[in-house]
Amino acid sequence: MIHRMSSVFLRTLRDNPVDAEVPSHRLLVRGGYIRRVAPGAYTWLPLGWRTFRRVENIIRQEMDSLGAQEVHFPSLLPREPYEASGRWSDYGDNLFRLQDRRKVDYLLGPTHEEMFTLLVKDLYSSYKDLPLWLYQIQTKFRDEARPRGGLLRGREFVMKDSYSFDIDQEGLQRSYDAHRNAYIKIFERLGLPYVIVSAMSGAMGGSVSEEFLFPCVNGEDSYVRCTRCDYSANTEAVRIGSTPPVDASTHELARVAETPDTPTIQSLVDLFNARPDLQRQGRPWTAHDTLKNVLFNLRHPDGRREPLAIGIPGDRDVDMKRLEAHVDPAEIETFADQHFVANAALVKGYIGPGSLGRENTSGIRYLLDPRVGIGSAWITGANELGRHVMNLVHGRDFTADGTIDVAEVRDDDPCPQCGGSLNIERGIEIGHVFQLGKKYADVLGLNVLDKNGKPQVVTMGSYGIGVSRAVAAIAEATHDDLGLRWPRAVAPFDVHIVIAGKGNDDTANTANTLAEQLDSAGLQVLLDDRSGVSPGVKFKDAELLGNPCIVIAGRGVAQGVVEIRDRLLGTAVEIKIADAVAHIVAAHSSSN
RNA sequence: CGGGGAAUAGCGCAGCUUGGUAGCGCGCCACGUUCGGGACGUGGAGGCCGGGAGUUCAAAUCUCCCUUCCCCGACCA
Numbered sequence: 001m002i003h004r005m006s007s008v009f010l011r012t013l014r015d016n017p018v019d020a021e022v023p024s025h026r027l028l029v030r031g032g033y034i035r036r037v038a039p040g041a042y043t044w045l046p047l048g049w050r051t052f053r054r055v056e057n058i059i060r061q062e063m064d065s066l067g068a069q070e071v072h073f074p075s076l077l078p079r080e081p082y083e084a085s086g087r088w089s090d091y092g093d094n095l096f097r098l099q100d101r102r103k104v105d106y107l108l109g110p111t112h113e114e115m116f117t118l119l120v121k122d123l124y125s126s127y128k129d130l131p132l133w134l135y136q137i138q139t140k141f142r143d144e145a146r147p148r149g150g151l152l153r154g155r156e157f158v159m160k161d162s163y164s165f166d167i168d169q170e171g172l173q174r175s176y177d178a179h180r181n182a183y184i185k186i187f188e189r190l191g192l193p194y195v196i197v198s199a200m201s202g203a204m205g206g207s208v209s210e211e212f213l214f215p216c217v218n219g220e221d222s223y224v225r226c227t228r229c230d231y232s233a234n235t236e237a238v239r240i241g242s243t244p245p246v247d248a249s250t251h252e253l254a255r256v257a258e259t260p261d262t263p264t265i266q267s268l269v270d271l272f273n274a275r276p277d278l279q280r281q282g283r284p285w286t287a288h289d290t291l292k293n294v295l296f297n298l299r300h301p302d303g304r305r306e307p308l309a310i311g312i313p314g315d316r317d318v319d320m321k322r323l324e325a326h327v328d329p330a331e332i333e334t335f336a337d338q339h340f341v342a343n344a345a346l347v348k349g350y351i352g353p354g355s356l357g358r359e360n361t362s363g364i365r366y367l368l369d370p371r372v373g374i375g376s377a378w379i380t381g382a383n384e385l386g387r388h389v390m391n392l393v394h395g396r397d398f399t400a401d402g403t404i405d406v407a408e409v410r411d412d413d414p415c416p417q418c419g420g421s422l423n424i425e426r427g428i429e430i431g432h433v434f435q436l437g438k439k440y441a442d443v444l445g446l447n448v449l450d451k452n453g454k455p456q457v458v459t460m461g462s463y464g465i466g467v468s469r470a471v472a473a474i475a476e477a478t479h480d481d482l483g484l485r486w487p488r489a490v491a492p493f494d495v496h497i498v499i500a501g502k503g504n505d506d507t508a509n510t511a512n513t514l515a516e517q518l519d520s521a522g523l524q525v526l527l528d529d530r531s532g533v534s535p536g537v538k539f540k541d542a543e544l545l546g547n548p549c550i551v552i553a554g555r556g557v558a559q560g561v562v563e564i565r566d567r568l569l570g571t572a573v574e575i576k577i578a579d580a581v582a583h584i585v586a587a588h589s590s591s592n
Numbered sequence: 593c594g595g596g597g598a599a600u601a602g603c604g605c606a607g608c609u610u611g612g613u614a615g616c617g618c619g620c621c622a623c624g625u626u627c628g629g630g631a632c633g634u635g636g637a638g639g640c641c642g643g644g645a646g647u648u649c650a651a652a653u654c655u656c657c658c659u660u661c662c663c664c665g666a667c668c669a
Contacts, residue, residue, distance in 0.1 A: 011602070011603090011619075011620095012619095013602085013603050013604090013618095013619085014603075014604085014618060014619075014630065015603050015604045015605095015618075016603090016604085017603070017604090018598095018603090018604070018605095018661085018662080019661055019662065021662080021663095029603095030603090038660090039660065039661080263668090263669080264668060264669085265668060265669085266668090268669095287668095292667085292668065292669060293669060294667050294668075294669070295667080295669080296667080310667095314668080314669095317667065317668065318667065318668095320666075320667085332666095333593070334593065334594085334666060334667075335667085336593095336594095340669095346669090347669090348669065349669050350669070351669050352669090380669095381669065498628095500627080500628055501627075501628090502626095502627060532626095532627095533627095533630095534626080534627060534628090534629085534630075534631055535627065535628045535629065536627095536628075536629035536630050536631080537629085537630050537631095538628095538629090538630095539628075539629050539630085540629070540630050541630090552628080554627095554628055555628060556628095563628090
């Protein structure tokens with residue numbers, strides 16, 4: 001079927017929508033692919049939906065050929081399974097909760113681990129049934145605090161989520177590897193560049209998890225890559241080693257110093273270097289010699305608030321995203337002035353380890369950056385107005401309740417694996433593979449009988465690809481100044497034919513004939529047959545819509561040629577009309 | 593969570609200071625001219641001025657509340 005632009009439900013916009021920041025969002029709206037209906041919720045228009053379905057089908061094909069079986073759950077789910085897993089509360093405000101007419105609680109599924117676990121429990125009970133791989137392509141709901149970038153972060157979005165069920169860890173590893181390989185194939189077919197990075201295993205702990213990130217400055221995730229070895233990780237998941245203990249006997253005794261007017265780390269360091277009685281032999285003090293103590297409030301899913309103090313070297317900041325990932329599902333709130341007032345042990349500006357820790361005057365849990373090793377000496381607050389203390393030695397003069405590795409990661413930081421240096425880059429998460437282990441099977445009671453007739457808890461993996469996000473990511477990856485530029489595998493149409501003449505002459509006849517021939521050859525054809533629209537508008541629209549091949553039937557028709565442009569390569573050639581179909585079909589059959 | 597800015601036709605914007613019942617460009621409709629890089633003329637259609645409350649004879653305009661969007665910040669002890 002030939003799609004004629006005179007009747008396709010489409011209106012392109014000349015101006016950028018004012019609320020669209022990232023290029024994919026701007027171009028998808030301008031090109032008439034999507035329309036916003038609510039914050040983080042978008043309507044797919046015909047062009048967008050065609051692209052979406054092509055992306056979806058590539059994912060479906062690869063999941064099917066992997067041997068996973070497609071099912072389809074409701075989005076409307078009962079509370080109980082999520083209550084059992086703890087996520088009814090752990091998901092916090094991000095969960096859409098609702099009630100039916102009898103005031104029974106429901107939720108809109110943010111992800112479906114519980115439901116898949118229960119489904120398998122419902123039907124299977126023997127190790128002989130495993131391994132089992134199930135998946136669905138489903139609308140998910142998450143009440144995001146800040147939807148962003150059009151399709152990049154929505155409150156309603158489509159995800160392919162699959163789940164593996166195995167009797168043991170070896171099986172899980174095989175399932176995981178199989179999905180990981182399938183994901184590599186999928187992203188290659190989609191024409192989406194990716195890096196695979198170690199990811200935060202979350203509060204569950206110990207599990208293996210990797211993310212597929214599309215490298216992109218507009219991305220919300222940052223990740224590190226080692227310039228020497230193959231180490232790569234989401235910034236949230238970077239773990240520096242603990243610092244080995246050093247002999248503390250060489251340090252002088254701790255000593256309190258008067259340090260008026262030192263509200264910042266830099267002013268403190270400057271004062272220490274300026275005062276003869278505080279100067280250090282050999283080299284000046286730096287911010288790295290100071291121990292800064294930062295306070296936060298954690299808000300737990302049950303609403304409980306808990307203050308937390310973190311001690312890190314003064315030349316580093318706490319990375320909020322790393323901290324969030326670390327304390328999940330608790331949320332972080334700032335420690336405001338009224339909280340200082342409420343805890344008399346805290347002297348704002350001069351907080352030191354002397355007041356921190358559960359056994360100490362403030363009673364606040366105190367965790368140290370791993371760089372603060374046993375035996376290391378610090379300049380830090382003395383818990384008195386206008387005073388700091390120097391030579392305060394960890395293990396000799398103070399202790400903490402534990403360590404927490406949430407300091408910011410910087411370019412050129414040492415690689416945890418090889419000691420080389422790290423580069424920080426940004427990316428968009430397009431896939432996530434995760435060895436869940438037995439968490440859900442345990443709490444929901446998914447057991448099967450093993451060879452010996454003994455019940456064994458099933459071990460699971462979960463694997464996600466954001467389908468709607470992938471559409472945006474592809475647009476982000478491939479667009480140029482003129483508009484979208486779809487890879488052949490996902491473009492809404494294979495060929496976009498422009499009638500650049502008056503519409504009632506040989507140009508129209510030629511275009512129509514070509515359209516019919518290309519359609520018969522099995523290509524998806526879009527024909528710009530709009531009358532009264534000037535050629536310039538048609539060219540701009542063709543470039544904006546971004547189909548890979550643009551055929552122009554215009555002034556060349558009189559000489560027996562049409563112009564064929566490759567939107568991906570940016571090339572243009574004139575081809576005899578008689579040869580055009582063969583030329584286009586050949587280009588179409590070649591790779592992206 | 594905090595601080596700014598904003599919400600008026602499908603899109604981009606003016607009007608608000610100084611209240612008197614809404615305008616421009618693009619797009620859309622009709623006719624005519626144009627036809628290879630976002631053409632032109634003439635005539636049209638289209639808006640509960642984000643929602644609610646208040647002040648007033650009268651509110652897009654002033655006040656308050658709510659919702660949504662954008663930007664910046666979130667700790668430097």
